[in-house]
Amino acid sequence: MSRFAAVVCMMALAVPALAAEVPTRAAPAKPVTQKPKLSCTYETPTGSHFPKKICVTEEQRAERRTADQEAMRNTQNNRGAPAQPQGGR
Secondary structure, eight states, rough: HHHHHHHHHHHHHHHHHHHHSOOOOOOOOOOOOOOOOOEEEEEHHHHTOOOOEEEEEEEHHHHHOOOOHHHHHHHHTTTSOOOOSSSSS
């Protein structure tokens, strides 16, 4: 039994020594990417009484504003103009 105890003690002392010899490699630092900041508003769609939460970035909000202005400009410029006929007649 004493031989078994001696082997166990030697293994117990050897394991930390082996672990100390293994070099550890630090993981390469990943670049930190910041998430775009969202701004949320509640908008009530036409024909509804229930507001809907809309969350967009400032860039998306600017794109939407530009598209809405362009659509309004096109609508106002085409007011009073006769409708273009569709088809071949």
